[in-house]
Amino acid sequence: MRTIKLTIAYDGTAYNGWQVQKNGRTVQQELEKAVMKVFKKKHRVYGASRTDAGVHARAQAAHFKAPPGVPLERIPRALNAVLPESIAVTRAEEAPPDFHSRFDAKSKRYRYYILNSRCRDPFSEKYSWRVPYRLDVPLMRKEAAVLKGKHDFKSFQARDKRERPSVRTIFDIGITKRKSSLVIDIEGDGFLYNMVRNIVGTLVEVGRGYFPPGSMRKILENRDRTTAGLTAPAKGLFLEEVKY
């Protein structure tokens, strides 16, 4: 049995997220169905990131145990032939036998697209959050920089009955503006449930002037989700890269 690492792109619009569940179509389910068709045996496909419903990926990483038979270089084409159009396996590599896409990941990079325009756009609207207000981008950058480093991100974690560990390290966060498009890149060692979308929602409220300068540090220190901003919609979020 080889351990195969896959790189996968998907348009998350029609999926109920990555993870297999009883109700709704998921990306993991579609991949496992494809693996079943190609390798004639059921195999679990483990993903590096359990992306949420509606979230997209340009390069999700995953792995599975593959029986011999299909040569490595033929795996992407074989899987793509049976996968829906909205999912594409862009690469297959043989990994060490004990490789685990999720536990071995060193960092993940997410990108969030904001369309900062009063007028809708039939093309980018499906893959971005349209914000019609004027945004103070230099202030957003300044407040975003506070998040860099190792912090307790409790304030940006989706509320939950259970107390879960919430310390993470953000290696880099950057905001790029080009015409009416605003791109937020965040790289970190791991992300809490909804963390990127909660950070983006808070940054937009900073940019609109809802939160005064210096708010981000206070929100972080509060360790309280209710003091941060709203959750940005899933459709603007892309998992861009998983590093090992």
Added chain:
Amino acid sequence: MRTIKLTIAYDGTAYNGWQVQKNGRTVQQELEKAVMKVFKKKHRVYGASRTDAGVHARAQAAHFKAPPGVPLERIPRALNAVLPESIAVTRAEEAPPDFHSRFDAKSKRYRYYILNSRCRDPFSEKYSWRVPYRLDVPLMRKEAAVLKGKHDFKSFQARDKRERPSVRTIFDIGITKRKSSLVIDIEGDGFLYNMVRNIVGTLVEVGRGYFPPGSMRKILENRDRTTAGLTAPAKGLFLEEVKY
């Protein structure tokens, strides 16, 4: 009655082209329905380009006669409120009373997207033609340059029972490559039915090596559609700009 010039963006995927017809939804129909709802009266909306089924527009131009009532600056928002998400009025201006979006156009610029990759892409696949073969881009550029200027483009005109005038002027044609994306820009004083898509299809066959160097001049001189290449799919074509 004011003459209002509109700038319109649309995702053509779900439409049977621009022009009103008995069967199928068209962009013109949707606009006329929106004008009816906003101005409470039926008005014809004339477009600069009768884009084909599945073709997109980033900036189609159109005009209609509008009764007073709705102030100019409110027209885009009023129309967008009743238009489907896939159509957006991005601008409204008052034009001279005798302005005609189609007859007064000095030039139109189209852009065609090719995804030159063996692997599919869930995001760009809807808005580009995926060509999995190696393409000789320098040769494509050289052959494309032959089309610049005033020529009889009969060889690139969709076949038809009627003989129609087929002399047009191409002001500029350029091919830009960035990673696996190939963008073809064509600006001209007017285009025959399917002309851009037939030129793109022929250029791709040049790039694949189906047509030897020097073919474009011969195809042009043949004045015969059957000697040119295939028609590139509609989904990769965008009307980018109409100049007056």
